Amino acid sequence: xxxxxxxPFDKVNHYALFIKLMKLRIPVKVLLLLExxxxxxxxxxxxxxxxxxxxxxxxxxxxxxxxSPLMFALYVDDLGKLCxxxxxxxxxxxxxxxxxxxxxxxxxxxxxxxCERELQWLDMAINFKxxxxxxxxxxxxxxx
Numbered sequence: 053x054x055x056x057x058x059x060p061f062d063k064v065n066h067y068a069l070f071i072k073l074m075k076l077r078i079p080v081k082v083l084l085l086l087e088x089x090x091x092x093x094x095x096x097x098x099x100x101x102x103x104x105x106x107x108x109x110x111x112x113x114x115x116x117x118x119x120s121p122l123m124f125a126l127y128v129d130d131l132g133k134l135c136x137x138x139x140x141x142x143x144x145x146x147x148x149x150x151x152x153x154x155x156x157x158x159x160x161x162x163x164x165x166x167c168e169r170e171l172q173w174l175d176m177a178i179n180f181k182x183x184x185x186x187x188x189x190x191x192x193x194x195x196x
Contacts, residue, residue, distance in 0.1 A: 064123065064124060065174070068127070072126055089119075124148075128176075134166050134170060138162055138166070141153060142154075143163070150178075
């Protein structure tokens with residue numbers, strides 16, 4: 053099953069990200085540097101030739117920033133460890149996609165629910181309109 057996050061870079065909570073970085077034992081000097089970088093993060097929107105007022109960014113990582121893919125990967129890294137909870141299952145993370153692999157439909161459903169709970173803790177959700185399921189095996193024509 054291939055899943056896609058709903059607005060992934062917009063939903064990164066800076067405080068939760070720093071907690072995860074601390075659990076990874078990132079050096080304090082690096083944490084302080086990242087905290088400073090995120091605390092002075094402002095933006096504005098351009099629409100045709102008009103500009104919005106400047107606003108502070110309390111959530112999200114900037115798309116296009118060289119640090120954003122790494123910060124996002126660290127933020128959702130615990131999803132990759134979910135396969136330990138379901139025997140024979142596999143979770144693959146790539147950019148804003150999640151690939152769930154399971155030997156049975158029941159195990160896939162269990163893994164999906166575990167994944168949903170973890171994403172809910174991160175204040176993120178799955179975009180089911182952009183997600184799909186591929187059934188492989190002798191009964192691959194059956195609807196699941």
